[in-house]
Amino acid sequence: MPRTRSALPSPQFAASVDQGGTPIGPVRLGPGARTALRPGVAALHPGFWHTRREVNALVSLPQGPGLLESAGNLHNLRLAAGTAEGEYQGSYPFVDTDVFKWLEAASWQIAQHSDGDEGLEAEADRIIALVAAAQQPDGYLNTWFQIRKGGERYQDLRWGHELYCAGHLIQAGVAHHRATGRTELLDVACRFADHIDSVFGPPGSGKPIDGIDGHPEVETALVELYRETGEHRYLDLAGYFVDRHGHGLLGGEAYCQDRVPLREATNVEGHAVRQLYLLAAAADLATETGEAELRAAGERLWGAMTATKTHVTGGLGAHHDEEDFGDPYELPNERAYCETCAAIASIQWSWRMALLTGEARYADLIERTLYNGFLAGVSLDGERWLYVNPLQVRDGHTDLGGDQSARRTRWFRCACCPPNVMRLLASLEHYLASTDDGGLQIHQYVDGHYSGDVDGAPVSVSAETDYPWHGTIGLTVEETPTEWPWTLSLRIPQWCREFRVRCGDTSYDQTDAPLSDGWLRLERAWAPGDQVVLELVLDPRLTSADPRVDAVRGCVAIERGPLVYCLEQVDHPGGGLDDIVIDTTRPLAVKHRPDLLGGVTTVVAAGNRRHIPDAGWWPYRTAESTDAPAADESLELTAIPYYAWANRQDGSMRVWLPTS
Ligand code: FUB
Ligand code: ZN
Secondary structure (H helix, E strand, O other), rough: OOOOOOOOOHHOOOOEEEEOOOOOOOOOOOOOOOOOOOEEEEOOOOOOHHHHHHHHHHHHHHHHHHHHOOHHHHHHHHHHOOOOOOOOOOOOOOHHHHHHHHHHHHHHHHHHOOOHHHHHHHHHHHHHHHHHHHOOOOOOOHHHHHHHHHOOOOOOOOOHHHHHHHHHHHHHHHHHHHHHHHOOOOOOHHHHHHHHHHHEOOOOOOOOOOOOOOOHHHHHHHHHHHHHOOOOOHHHHHHHHHHHHHOOOOOOOOHHHHOOHHOOOOOOOHHHHHHHHHHHHHHHHHHHHHHHHHHHHHHHHHHHHHOOOOOOOOEEEOOOOHEOOOOOOOOOOOOOOOOOOHHHHHHHHHHHHHHHHHHHHHHHHHHHHHHHHHHHHEEEOOOOOOOOOOOEEEOOOOOOOOOOOOOOOOOOOOOHHHHHHHHHHHHHHOOEEEEEEEEEEEEOOOEEEEEEOOOOOEEEEEEOOEEEEEOOEEEEEEOOOOOOEEEEEEEOOOOOOEEEEEEEEEEOOOOOOOOOOEEEEEEEOOOOEEEEEEOOOOOEEEEEOOEEEEEHHEEEEEEOOOEEEEEEEOOOOOOOOEEEEEEOOOOOOOEEOOOOOOOOEEEEEEEEEEEEEOOOOOOOOOOOOOOOOOOOEEEEEEEEEHHHHEEEEEEEEOOEEOOO
């Protein structure tokens, strides 16, 4: 049963909305937007995601400025402003974006008006002043090119990241304006956007450069700048950049999203983050312009990606080489790339597609990615990070160190992921619910309070739940128009085979309410205090992959609810994990462990550790070989949620478990 709570949420858990009730979040639709759904907002009460957001607010975000100082990012801004002397710090032309993403994250946090955010606001002000001082009089800003390249601009669009950096600056400016109403950073962003608009354009436009950036990002940012300022030029510029990808302007490489136009592409390809940011922009454009072809491309590519190129954790990007999506079904375990930024980009794209189409499948992927591929990217204490998120670390793994290590790291030379995690966690409440003229849709279940407007009337519903540990979600209608009915839509997750709903005197389960599209719709003339109880059955389950995923043929993964599980060596002393086999004929048991990893539900399975005879000099045999079987030792396997791995000690880990 849901926990009972006597007191209403304290003000620090209020949803971040402006005085008109509009959510202060990353996606705010323009006046002519054509979407099925509009963003709603949630306020989170203590619970699973609240804890993660608290760690983000109290540990990760406050540590940001110090880390940016010691990594040299702030020094570079001072150099560009002429207020410091020395050398450029860092090896990449995009280190400014670490600062911009931190500013965006800080802005979303400031929008919550939580106690203690005054210090964060002062830090943000200090850093915004550095950014503004580094900007050149004509609006250009990129410390790498200003300092290292003597002011040379746009000579290396394939690798230079100038527009990518501009995109993150624009997103920070929009976030800061939404959160505070102030324009210092937005003004810097607009000046840069105006400068870009004066330089880039199609042949015949009179602009000096017909070009695109090798790393998409400016496109989705320009759409949001249009939404924030009403300036149509920014939307047109975004459309131009999206459509100039795929025409060989950068040599035609998939890596740069330049091999094939999005409108013609049949599967996602190339560098995963680049592809996903571009697709987020395409969804934004389809939203604002109503273009059916762009929407269809998004739907087609999302379907192909989930069917053929997505890890069970929601992780994306198979290749370490070029951080690439890889071929269909090429989903390796120990060399899975699954960059944390790709998980974030996937959530951003899927959220835009969910709003555009109203389809629950996008929220299904968001849920899977949030709880697994994304959340593993940050340690439980908020201080250490994973850039790549493998699905296996072998016994005897020799860590190469560096950014792409399978070990948690304090910061990276290429530190794109940590501030990206910070901005998603700080704005998470904006990815959980939506509204349309017919009702409120709950995409993700949290203990908290969902709100939005339904045909102009404020609607809100509170939720009590211990999800994802328990599957019961108790909902109470709080604000509602009483004159007319509206629909409360609850997403029944794609993994869920059994659910029950009680709504007043009526009950449903999956046999009464078979779902064609993942939404369970409850239409009523609601009154304040009306209650709905949804029970999602969370029995643990074994999952196998499409047989074409060679890397995991003959293996199963343990899942429970939205969580993917893994084994860690620390829970299995006396040997490694490479020779462990799960016994799928024996039942899985669930054990809640409040003492472990901040409180997790573990899944216990029966298995064996095979003592495989030494292979001698050559580890291969004829297929018909009848060697003596390995001696088996039976073993209790303890699986922990994947997001919590690598928080105790270095060691082996695996998600996919051989069955024989
Ligand atoms: O190129 C900028 C960022 O660095 C990308 O988004 C990440 O994949 C990493 O390569
Ligand atoms: Zn990254």
